[in-house]
Amino acid sequence: EIQLVESGGGLVQPGGSLKLSCAASGFTFSDHYMDWVRQAPGEGLEWVGRTRNKANGYSTEYVASVRGRFTVSRDESQNSLFLQMNSLKTEDTAVYFCVRTARRGGNSWNFDYWGQGSLVIVSS
Amino acid sequence: DIQMTQSPSSLSASVGDRVAITCRASQGISNYLAWFQQKPGKAPKSLIYAASSLESGVPSRFSGGGSGTEFTLTISNLQPEDFATYYCQHYDTYPPTFGQGTKVDIK
Numbered sequence: 001e002i003q004l005v006e007s008g009g010g011l012v013q014p015g016g017s018l019k020l021s022c023a024a025s026g027f028t029f030s031d032h033y034m035d036w037v038r039q040a041p042g043e044g045l046e047w048v049g050r051t052r053n054k055a056n057g058y059s060t061e062y063v064a065s066v067r068g069r070f071t072v073s074r075d076e077s078q079n080s081l082f083l084q085m086n087s088l089k090t091e092d093t094a095v096y097f098c099v100r101t102a103r104r105g106g107n108s109w110n111f112d113y114w115g116q117g118s119l120v121i122v123s124s
Numbered sequence: 125d126i127q128m129t130q131s132p133s134s135l136s137a138s139v140g141d142r143v144a145i146t147c148r149a150s151q152g153i154s155n156y157l158a159w160f161q162q163k164p165g166k167a168p169k170s171l172i173y174a175a176s177s178l179e180s181g182v183p184s185r186f187s188g189g190g191s192g193t194e195f196t197l198t199i200s201n202l203q204p205e206d207f208a209t210y211y212c213q214h215y216d217t218y219p220p221t222f223g224q225g226t227k228v229d230i231k
Contacts, residue, residue, distance in 0.1 A: 114167035
């Protein structure tokens with residue numbers, strides 16, 4: 001059974017830092033791209049960032065609003081995905097989902113399995 | 125960034141109804157389009173990818189179509205467990221973006 005379990009969320013002050021973790025199991029972690037997607041309270045979904053798989057050099061992509069502040073990384077030995085969030089702003093308040101990404105034909109990749117999410121609240 | 129616009133934003137329907145949700149992209153995205161279902165307090169669930177390919181385990185009453193800039197998610201014979209919010213999402217270029225969601229509730 002594929003499982004993605006996020007941890008590390010909580011309350012942080014504006015300007016602070018937080019690191020989210022996602023423990024993956026039930027699949028070959030190194031084969032997949034992995035993403036973070038967030039959802040502000042009562043709002044829609046917003047893609048945050050991606051790390052590609054080993055075959056693609058673990059390269060990363062980010063949405064413009066977090067580029068330079070957030071870092072997506074992974075540890076193959078722990079089958080874990082991370083999101084380091086620095087210089088947090090109130091508008092970063094959201095549930096952060098860890099998402100497995102699968103090949104969807106050709107060289108296109110997209111989300112298939114989602115974790116249950118971890119709530120991050122940025123407030124003074 | 126490519127903007128995804130869903131219509132309607134919400135709809136009321138009865139069990140057994142056929143419903144259709146439209147998603148329009150601000151520029152052509154070929155068939156790089158996915159649909160997700162989300163219930164309150166839960167993670168989204170993948171329903172369809174590549175515009176019309178059904179995810180494994182998803183009931184056949186769900187179907188998707190379209191290409192380019194206009195896409196449709198159709199649910200035939202609506203079931204009680206289908207009342208949820210549905211999102212379209214493109215994955216043609218970075219950043220992938222989502223529609224604003226369509227809430228399907230009970231009439």
